[in-house]
Structures are given as C-alpha cells and as structure tokens.
Amino acid sequence: MVSSSTFHVVRSSAASRVAFAAALLFVALAASLPFWGESSWMREFVEIACYFIFAMMWNLLAGYGGMVSIGQQAFFGFGGYVMLALGNFTGLNPFLAIPLGALAAGLVAAPVSFVAFRLTGGYFAIGTWVIAEVFRLSVANVSAVGGGSGTTLTALRGIEKSMRERVTFWMALACVVAAVALVYLFLRSKRGLALLAIRDNEVAAESQGIPVRRMKLAVYVVAAFGAGLAGALYFVGNLRISPDAAFSVNWTAFAIFMVVIGGIGRIEGPIVGALIFWALNKFLSDYGTWYLLGLGLLAIVTTIFFKQGLWGFAQQRWGWSLFPTQRWLATGEASSARRSVRHSSPSDLELHPHAKHQ
Amino acid sequence: MLETVLQGVLLGGLYTLFALGQSLMFGVMRLTNTAQGDFIILGAFAVIAGVGLLGGAPFVVALAVLPVAFGFGYALQRYVLNGTLGKDPLPSLVVTFGLSIVIQNLLLELFSADPRSIETGGLDIQGLRLGESLSLGVLPLLVLAIALAATAALQWLFARTALGRSFRAVSDDREIAELMGLNAKKVYALATAIAFVLIAIAGALQGMRTTVSPSDGPLLLLFAFEAVIIGGMGSFWGTLAGAMILGITQQIGFRLDPGWGIWVGHLVFLLVLVLRPQGLFPKTRG
Amino acid sequence: MTALLATHGLKAFYGDAQALFGIDFTLAQGELVAVIGANGAGKSTMLRCLTGLVAAPGGAVEFKGRAIGGSPPGEIVKLGLAMVPEGRRLFPSLSVEENLLMGGLSGRKGPWNLERLYALFPILAEKRHNPGTALSGGQQQMVALGRALMSNPEVLLCDELSLGLAPIVIREIYAAMPALIREGMTVVIVEQDVTMAQRVSQRIYCLQEGRVSLQGDSDALTRDQISRAYFGL
Numbered sequence: 001m002v003s004s005s006t007f008h009v010v011r012s013s014a015a016s017r018v019a020f021a022a023a024l025l026f027v028a029l030a031a032s033l034p035f036w037g038e039s040s041w042m043r044e045f046v047e048i049a050c051y052f053i054f055a056m057m058w059n060l061l062a063g064y065g066g067m068v069s070i071g072q073q074a075f076f077g078f079g080g081y082v083m084l085a086l087g088n089f090t091g092l093n094p095f096l097a098i099p100l101g102a103l104a105a106g107l108v109a110a111p112v113s114f115v116a117f118r119l120t121g122g123y124f125a126i127g128t129w130v131i132a133e134v135f136r137l138s139v140a141n142v143s144a145v146g147g148g149s150g151t152t153l154t155a156l157r158g159i160e161k162s163m164r165e166r167v168t169f170w171m172a173l174a175c176v177v178a179a180v181a182l183v184y185l186f187l188r189s190k191r192g193l194a195l196l197a198i199r200d201n202e203v204a205a206e207s208q209g210i211p212v213r214r215m216k217l218a219v220y221v222v223a224a225f226g227a228g229l230a231g232a233l234y235f236v237g238n239l240r241i242s243p244d245a246a247f248s249v250n251w252t253a254f255a256i257f258m259v260v261i262g263g264i265g266r267i268e269g270p271i272v273g274a275l276i277f278w279a280l281n282k283f284l285s286d287y288g289t290w291y292l293l294g295l296g297l298l299a300i301v302t303t304i305f306f307k308q309g310l311w312g313f314a315q316q317r318w319g320w321s322l323f324p325t326q327r328w329l330a331t332g333e334a335s336s337a338r339r340s341v342r343h344s345s346p347s348d349l350e351l352h353p354h355a356k357h358q
Numbered sequence: 359m360l361e362t363v364l365q366g367v368l369l370g371g372l373y374t375l376f377a378l379g380q381s382l383m384f385g386v387m388r389l390t391n392t393a394q395g396d397f398i399i400l401g402a403f404a405v406i407a408g409v410g411l412l413g414g415a416p417f418v419v420a421l422a423v424l425p426v427a428f429g430f431g432y433a434l435q436r437y438v439l440n441g442t443l444g445k446d447p448l449p450s451l452v453v454t455f456g457l458s459i460v461i462q463n464l465l466l467e468l469f470s471a472d473p474r475s476i477e478t479g480g481l482d483i484q485g486l487r488l489g490e491s492l493s494l495g496v497l498p499l500l501v502l503a504i505a506l507a508a509t510a511a512l513q514w515l516f517a518r519t520a521l522g523r524s525f526r527a528v529s530d531d532r533e534i535a536e537l538m539g540l541n542a543k544k545v546y547a548l549a550t551a552i553a554f555v556l557i558a559i560a561g562a563l564q565g566m567r568t569t570v571s572p573s574d575g576p577l578l579l580l581f582a583f584e585a586v587i588i589g590g591m592g593s594f595w596g597t598l599a600g601a602m603i604l605g606i607t608q609q610i611g612f613r614l615d616p617g618w619g620i621w622v623g624h625l626v627f628l629l630v631l632v633l634r635p636q637g638l639f640p641k642t643r644g
Numbered sequence: 645m646t647a648l649l650a651t652h653g654l655k656a657f658y659g660d661a662q663a664l665f666g667i668d669f670t671l672a673q674g675e676l677v678a679v680i681g682a683n684g685a686g687k688s689t690m691l692r693c694l695t696g697l698v699a700a701p702g703g704a705v706e707f708k709g710r711a712i713g714g715s716p717p718g719e720i721v722k723l724g725l726a727m728v729p730e731g732r733r734l735f736p737s738l739s740v741e742e743n744l745l746m747g748g749l750s751g752r753k754g755p756w757n758l759e760r761l762y763a764l765f766p767i768l769a770e771k772r773h774n775p776g777t778a779l780s781g782g783q784q785q786m787v788a789l790g791r792a793l794m795s796n797p798e799v800l801l802c803d804e805l806s807l808g809l810a811p812i813v814i815r816e817i818y819a820a821m822p823a824l825i826r827e828g829m830t831v832v833i834v835e836q837d838v839t840m841a842q843r844v845s846q847r848i849y850c851l852q853e854g855r856v857s858l859q860g861d862s863d864a865l866t867r868d869q870i871s872r873a874y875f876g877l
C-alpha cells in the first residue's frame with residue numbers, strides 16, 4: 001500500500017509545456033506567412049486546415065463522445081451552403097458568414113440528433129450517412145443555389161485576389177486555433193471527464209447522475225458546429241460549391257483515415273494524422289486509384305495492428321504527450337524519483353479496456 | 359397505381375437479397391458491414407469477368423462464383439473481421455469502410471469506370487403478360503422468387519437446424535456458448551460465409567438486371583440498411599417486408615418525379631425511424 | 645488419494661486488477677465441496693478459471709491429472725468438467741429444449757439425456773418449447789442445471805444456484821444433489837447461503853479477497869470460525 005503522504009494531481013509535464021510554447025511560436029510564425037511565403041502555400045494551408053478541423057471534430061464525436069458517424073459531411077456541406085447563401089443573397093461579408101454557417105450547422109444538428117439517436121453503434125453510423133444523403137439530395141433540388149450542379153460564391157468578386165487569399169488564410173489560421181482551443185478546453189473541463197465516463201460505461205455514468213442524453217447531444221452539436229466551420233471555410237477558399245462536393249462521404253473517409261492513423265481519442269492524433277495525410281496527398285495523389293487503395297489498406301492495417309493509432313503507439317512506447325489532459329497522481333515524496341501512479345488517464349489507449357482474458 | 363406497387367414489390371425482391379446478408383451478419387455478431395454494397399458489386403464484376411473469360415453462360419458462372427464467395431467470406435471473417443469484434447463498433451466500421459474504398463478503387467483499376475452488365479440473352483427484357491395492360495419482367499420475377507426462397511431458407515436454417523441454434527446461441531451469449539463447446543470464431547466465419555453467398559447472388563442478379571459500375575456500392579448499402587431498419591431487426595421475414603416497403607415507396611417516388619425516387623425512400627426510412635424505431639415487424643430478443 | 649480436480653497457487657487477473665492471489669484447492673472423486681465467501685471474494689472467478697473462461701497458467705489447474713490451465717472451455721467440457729453459471733445465463737433466443745440440447749454439444753456419452761432430465765424435472769417437459777427466459781427463476785435454474793448435466797460431466801460446478809430463488813425452490817434443486825453424487829458425479833457448489841453450504845457439503849473452502857481464508861470438514865467448522873473467515877476478521 002502506498003503511504004498516506006501527500007498526493008497531488010499533476011496535469012502537465014515538462015515536455016508538454018515546451019510543446020505549448022512551440023505551438024504559440026508556430027502560430028505567430030504562421031500568421032506572418034503572407035508576408036514572406038508563396039500564395040500557393042496559403043491555399044494549401046487553408047485546405048489542410050479544413051481537413052484538420054473536420055477530422056478533429058470527428059475525433060471529438062467518435063473518440064470522446066463514443067459516436068461513430070459516417071455522416072458528418074451533412075454539417076460540412078450545410079455550413080458551406082449557409083455561408084454561400086448569406087454571402088450571395090444578403091450581401092453579408094462571406095468571412096463573417098463563416099461562423100454563421102458554423103452556427104447554423106450546430107443548430108440543425110439538434111433536430112437531426114432527434115432522428116439519429118434512435119440508432120446506436122454501427123447502425124448509427126450508417127443512419128447518419130443516410131441523413132447526409134438526404135441533405136445532399138434536398139439541396140440538389142434547390143435551384144436557387146444551383147441545384148445539382150452547384151454555384152459560385154459571387155460575394156467575394158470585388159476583392160482583389162491576393163487580399164482575398166491573405167484574409168482567407170488568416171481566417172483559416174484563426175479557425176484552427178479556435179477549434180483546437182475549443183476541444184482542448186472542453187476536454188479538460190469537468191464535462192470532458194463526464195464524457196469519458198459516458199464513453200467507458202454509459203449505464204454506470206447515468207447512475208452517477210451524469211445527464212448522458214444531454215451530454216451526447218452537446219457533443220453532437222459541437223462536432224456539427226466544427227464541421228460546419230470547416231465547410232464554410234473550405235468553400236470561401238474554393239469559391240465554388242456543389243452538392244456532390246459539399247456532401248461527399250469522402251470528407252468523412254479522410255477524417256477517419258487521419259484520426260485512425262493519428263490515434264483516436266487523442267488531441268494530438270488528428271494533428272499527426274493531418275500531417276501524414278497532407279504528405280501522402282502531396283506526393284502520391286497523382287497515382288489516383290492506387291493512392292486511395294493504399295490509404296484504405298493503411299487504415300485497415302492500422303486498425304488491426306496498431307489499435308491506438310501510430311501516435312498512440314508512440315505514446316505507449318516512448319511516453320510522448322503534447323496535450324496534457326491526462327491527470328497523473330504523483331506521490332509527494334517520490335516526485336524526484338518519478339514514481340508516479342497513473343490514475344484513470346482520460347486520453348487512454350483503448351476505448352474499452354478489456355479483461356485480459358476473454 | 360397497381361403497376362407501380364407491383365414494380366415496387368419486384369424491386370423489393372432485389373433489395374431483400376441486398377439486405378439479407380447484412381441482417382445475418384448483424385444478427386449473429388453485431389457487425390455492421392459498411393462494404394456490403396461494394397461486395398455485391400464485386401460479385402457482379404466477378405461474374406462479368408467470368409462471362410468474359412468463358413464467352414457466355416452467365417448462370418453457370420454465377421453458380422460457380424457462389425462457392426468462391428463462401429470461401430472468401432469465411433476467410434475474411436476468420437482472419438480479418440474476427441479481430442475487430444468487440445464492444446467498440448469503431449474497428450469493424452473502419453476496417454469495412456477501408457475495404458469499401460479498396461474494392462471500389464481496385465474495380466476502377468481493373469474495369470474502368472464504364473458501366474457494364476451481364477448479358478443474359480434477352481432475359482432482362484422478356485416480360486410476362488398479366489391481363490391486358492400489365493406486363494412484369496421475367497428477370498425481376500425470378501429475382502423475387504429467389505428472394506422469397508432465400509428468406510425462407512435462412513429462416514429455416516435459424517429455427518430448425520443445429521447450425522442455426524449455434525448462431526442464435528453465440529449471438530445471445532458468446533461466453534456461455536463457448537462454455538458449451540462452440541468455437542465462436544468458426545461460427546462467426548460460417549455466418550459471414552453464408553452472407554457472402556447471398557451477396558454473390560445479389561451481385562449476379564443486379565448485374566443481369568441493370569448496369570453496374572465500381573462506385574455503385576455505397577448506395578446499395580444504404581438500401582440494404584434501410585430495408586433492415588424499416589422491417590425491424592431480428593427477423594428475416596421482417597427484412598423482406600422492409601425491402602418491399604422500400605421498393606414500393608421508391609417506385610411511387612419515381613412515378614411522381616424521376617429525380618425523387620431514392621429521396622422518397624430515404625424519407626420514409628427516416629419517418630419509420632422517428633415513429634417506430636424498432637421497425638415495423640421486429641422480433642425482439644428476450 | 646490423487647485429486648480429481650486441483651489448483652496449485654492459482655492466480656487470476658481482470659486486466660490489471662488481481663482477483664485471485666494463489667488458491668490451492670483439491671477435489672476428490674465423489675465429494676461435494678462448497679466454496680463460500682462474500683461478494684467479490686473470488687468464488688466465481690475461481691470457477692471461471694476452472695472452466696477456461698478466465699485464463700490461468702498451464703500448470704495451475706489440473707483435472708484428472710492433466711494440466712488444463714489456459715485450455716479453451718470447449719476442450720474442458722469434453723474432458724468432463726461442466727458449469728452451471730452464475731445467474732443461469734440461458735440463451736433467450738432458444739427454447740427450453742434447445743437450451744438443453746446446447747449442453748449436449750460436446751457429445752460425451754453418459755446416462756444423461758433429454759428423457760432423463762424431463763423425468764428429473766417434469767415441469768420442463770411441459771414447457772420444452774417455451775423460450776428459455778419465459779420461465780420462473782427456479783425453473784430457469786433447473787434448465788441451467790439440466791444443460792450442464794447434458795454434457796455428462798464427471799465434475800459439476802454450480803455457481804450460486806440459490807441466488808434469487810425462494811427457499812422451497814432452493815430445497816427442491818438441492819434435493820437432486822445426493823442422487824447425482826450416488827451415480828458417481830463430483831460436485832463443487834459456490835454459495836452465499838452458508839447454512840445450505842454446510843448442510844449439503846462434506847468440505848468447505850472459504851474465500852476472502854482472493855485468498856483461501858479457511859478450509860475444513862463441514863461438520864467440524866463452527867459458525868464463529870466461518871464468520872471470521874468470511875469477513876476477514
């Protein structure tokens with residue numbers, strides 16, 4: 001038995017404090033990119049930012065909310081279309097329309113959840129896909145936004161190209177920072193712990209007084225908001241929208257890929273996954289079908305052999321951790337000898353710890 | 359109107375075949391195969407390839423594909439999917455989703471994106487006259503007959519055979535089933551093997567009835583899934599009923615406007631989900 | 645006298661949590677031994693180790709002279725060790741008769757078959773086609789017991805037979821035990837009902853927090869001794 005000397009909960013380690021400082025530096029550096037970098041870099045960043053935010057939100061929903069969805073593209077496209085509608089029809093500045101598009105996506109998620117939550121597990125996943133298809137088919141019938149072939153974002157026509165690209169870039173940077181901060185703070189809070197309790201054992205969590213239904217709704221809405229944010233941002237950058245592009249299941253496929261590679265249920269996972277995905281995209285996408293085939297195989301292999309994702313593998317092997325949502329219970333006397341006992345680490349490896357013997 | 363409903367019933371026959379494999383796999387091991395539709399398309403292309411090699415005899419090729427499908431399904435479950443089973447639905451979803459992408463792109467590479475079909479020597483345009491103005495296609499009627507036979511066969515298998523008992527036991531309580539001496543891994547593999555035979559049949563008939571292209575899979579998955587949910591889980595006749603209802607609503611939608619058929623089907627599905635989430639004919643477990 | 649069934653320093657884990665800390669247990673042919681203890685003492689875990697549902701090191705469990713630790717449950721049933729699980733755990737999708745048939749899957753030869761079971765528990769014959777779970781608690785326990793008997797075991801493990809049942813039903817079920825013993829079966833019962841355990845068994849093991857805290861002949865142990873061992877006082 002451990003002696004009753006003082007315990008304290010330690011949140012961050014030296015490594016993560018360094019990483020936080022590095023992240024600040026990176027953001028500052030990135031913000032200055034328009035002044036010394038090429039415009040193609042800014043465009044690429046915007047695209048990667050969209051992929052990343054979408055993946056991070058998918059990760060929040062699946063890894064922390066325990067809800068695996070193949071239909072988040074519904075909110076991605078919805079955010080994009082709302083932004084476009086506001087921009088084209090009300091004369092609102094599209095950059096201001098981005099958060100509004102996100103908000104709209106978050107709001108529409110509430111009634112959608114009423115339908116989607118009738119299902120669980122694998123059938124929930126496919127059900128959300130059906131709902132996304134309904135979104136797609138419905139929008140394709142609305143001629144005001146170009147019906148099946150889509151339309152262009154006319155509201156930005158008057159702005160000079162390099163100016164537009166800069167503002168889009170800064171907007172993307174701001175969205176990334178906001179999304180990461182939102183998820184990070186959410187998970188560090190009591191609500192975050194409650195989420196993990198729900199994820200691990202819903203019935204037990206309910207009996208502890210955690211409002212399971214409300215929490216799941218909250219996560220679903222937040223994830224939809226984030227997806228809508230990514231969508232609105234993407235189509236500001238892309239200038240052209242169509243139902244097939246906006247509501248394509250490929251968005252979710254890429255998010256799944258990024259998160260599975262990076263490790264689900266971790267904050268760093270989507271970052272690692274997005275970087276790997278971007279690199280693969282850059283160098284291999286010319287190979288078209290073989291590239292996609294390879295992605296699929298990689299996802300399969302990673303799921304079967306590296307259950308905690310590549311980043312999770314690194315975390316287990318070498319103890320790396322950037323974002324301290326883990327709470328370490330360190331015994332007071334032994335802090336120098338690094339004798340700390342792990343206490344219910346939230347961003348833990350396996351979503352559902354099995355009994356060793358099955 | 360009658361014709362629309364009848365066409366819907368015939369379509370429902372096809373959807374039944376899409377859905378039975380899904381229903382079986384989910385019923386026995388709670389596994390959601392998101393590549394269901396893609397495997398159906400793969401089956402269609404397998405028959406197409408076989409017919410291309412032999413220069414004909416589509417039904418012979420289709421029959422030959424069945425044991426191959428059986429073995430493939432067994433191996434897939436035994437060596438790939440069994441490892442993904444568990445409380446967490448994510449691994450099986452990601453793996454089957456990955457398989458879906460692999461299959462689609464593999465087919466694209468091998469066959470290009472052009473739609474193809476299986477030549478049946480005019481069977482697809484032959485019709486059966488029923489009264490003055492009504493004519494039903496011979497092939498769709500054949501599909502319906504096969505669907506009814508398959509449903510009855512599955513029902514019989516589950517209710518009356520030792521294998522069916524194993525399926526039910528292992529899906530009720532895997533641990534106690536293993537205590538009795540069942541090898542759950544092998545039982546699961548057998549279930550998937552049978553599901554894949556159904557998938558191959560569905561693929562062959564789909565290829566005969568219409569054209570197929572590599573990216574058709576996901577839509578078929580959604581139809582299969584909707585049929586299962588509308589009909590209610592736990593019963594094969596329920597799946598058939600759900601497929602019929604889906605087929606009929608889609609046909610009604612098509613009649614109203616050619617662009618609306620699938621959309622109407624989705625809406626009816628969502629409606630059933632909201633109003634009666636357990637499905638219309640569920641067989642609930644104890 | 646070589647033991648029919650024995651454990652040597654049996655340890656068991658659920659993930660990182662240790663449930664058993666070295667259990668030494670022996671069972672001789674023809675005995676009825678009781679394992680008692682409070683909730684969480686490790687009684688069920690011990691039985692699950694014996695039947696292969698929980699992994700145990702190879703040599704830690706011996707049956708008829710063979711090391712069976714780590715063997716799959718199906719193999720162990722074929723050797724002649726069967727369990728009536730805690731909470732009955734009948735298959736809800738199967739009828740009473742189908743549940744019983746599942747027990748016979750191992751194909752072991754012996755005196756037990758459907759007819760004999762129906763003779764022992766006539767009420768089951770009446771309800772043979774009902775779903776397994778549409779019966780009363782006591783009847784379900786009969787089905788669970790019958791299911792284990794269908795594998796014609798040499799050793800029968802019964803996990804908390806009396807849980808949730810009325811006293812008269814418990815007596816009825818335990819009344820079948822002497823007949824089983826006379827026919828050559830060896831039985832281990834896990835019980836929370838200490839009085840019943842003492843009454844029907846020849847020897848008792850008491851588990852407390854994963855360790856054997858007391859063992860001895862049932863008629864030689866006093867209530868006081870048992871209470872102290874039970875609660876770890």
